Amino acid sequence: MITTLSLATLLLVAVTMGLSLAHALEFSGKLRLDEPTYRAVQTIYYPGFTIGGLIGEFGGMLALIVLLILTPTNAERFWWIAAALGFLLLGHAVYWIVTHPVNAAWLKDTSLTGASQMFFGLFSSPDADWQHMRNLWEYSHVARAILHMLGFLSMALALIR
Template sequence: MVKAFHVFTLLLVAVAMALSLAHALELPGKLRLSREAYIGVQAIYYPGFTFGGAAEPLGIIALIILAWLMRSSGPALWWIVAALVLLAAAHLVYWLFTHPVNGFWLKDTELGQFGSTFFSLPSGDDARSWTRLRDIWEYSHVARAVLAMGSFLAAAIALAI
């Protein structure tokens, strides 16, 4: 049962990693976009990425449970703890850097009830230039991708040992 839950947890972490990695891989192309094109492109992400984004907090919860289940597993436990810390750090980067800018990009976009509530949290400062906001958003996803990839690798190593 623990192995099956470990695989399920690894899947959640993989989805969390995939979403931030997808954003990071788009960076070179998106840096070439005009303001209007960039803001237009940003709005297309939210339906799917918001739904898929649930994998990240669920992955954190699953890693906590997995750490408890593996509390006497020696080195494997420490790999799970590392995976938890890395995924939690990626999530923190989202709330500190990415989310405030999301609110700025979406302020003129009509969203559903859930999206409107979620993105009504504090948003980016209109006084900052759009390129500054773009850079915060883009590079926060690079940081998130690196952290989530580390989390995935740590969880995979724990499964292998």
């Protein structure tokens, strides 16, 4: 059971890393866009990345917690799993502290309903210069990609230890 859970956890962490890495790889191209094009491109990706983030990021953190509970603390792999969880939690914190307020500010004039309205209404930041907000958003995703890659590597090391 632990082997199956470990592989499923690795897959969820890989999805999380993949989504963050996709954002980071778009970085240089998106910095060349003018404001209207940049804002148009941003709205295209929200639905897919939101679904993937919910499944990968929340699923990965939950699976890592369950795996930690089931792994003896004296096993070396326990500490690699704990490191993976720590990196995902740090990446998640970057989202809420930096990325989400920018998302919320950008979507403040968009007609949202239900869960979307509640979710993007949280932690809105005042609208600043769009290039400053773009840079915050883009650099936060580079930071998240690095943290999620470290989380993936930690989980992979947990599997081979």
